[in-house]
Amino acid sequence: MSKIIVITSGKGGVGKTTTSAAFATGLALRDYKTIVIDFDVGLRNLDLVMGCERRVVYDFINVINGEANINQALIKDKRVENLFILPASQTRNKDALTLKGIARVLEELKKNFDYIICDSPAGIEHGAIMAMYFADEALIVTNPEVSSVRDSDRIIGMLSSKTRRAMQKMPPIKEHLLITRYEQKRVNKGEMLSIKDVEEILAIPLLGVIPESLEILKASNSGVPITYNKETDAGQAYLDVVARFLGEEPPKRKKKGFFRRWFGRKL
């Protein structure tokens, strides 16, 4: 049975695209046939983060409009088997996304994929609704910061009212909280909301916490999703998120201390 998972947040710049790339890669590394779709029509960044920007020929909108078939538009990842990318169009706007068109594409993809990951655009309008509409599960990407938490709450409200599962009175979308750009140091100083604070306010189950990390910038600079680098805290955190998503309980990880960071790292 294939599953559709939306990566959403309301607020922009919180790490949805980073998470989509890392999570999809992580699932493929675990041998699940996975496709990640860029719903951010007009912007298109997922291809850059995944390092396949120069191989884009056709895009999601072309497929929706019947100007290309899915196999022409899918890009096969060069690093891992089982991973495919469906890029967004840069020249259209989000209105080009229609429920009917998306439904048709998803039905077709469901025949071939275990997981369909939808990278949502920011906002609470049309584009975001299109990305979440057919979802079975949702990763709500949240930074420990007031506007991100408030927007996540609004998105949670939309997941339970504006989606297919809500409208057809089916079992609700399964929601997962993913806290990203977390800085324990600042939490200790009382400058940043803690994991518990965010959990308490949003009241949905926590799937994982991704620390603020320079490595993420390096990963997107080079177009290699962070999950390939399990030596990094953030890469390992995303792999743990994938494991937990698959129902496993990864070992508790202590933050590397000064000595381990300096003397324990691989050369």
Next chain:
Amino acid sequence: MRFIEHIFSLFSSQKSAKLAKERLQIIVTHDRRKRRYLPLLQQELLDVVRKYASIDDDDIKIHLEKQGNYEVLEMNIALPK
């Protein structure tokens, strides 16, 4: 290390994260109440009208519109002939 950080934070006048949490709890509760109210109102109105006429779920349309300082609730009920 952590101990030293704690000592330092004792001197900073206010923990902004605590304030952030309090403000969020208030606004999020308010947001949620507002989101729930329209569908509930719609359902209740539907139940009332149904005592007198047989109408479908989508024969009643409700719109909330912001106009400057206040909000206008617009309601349309299509009754059968």
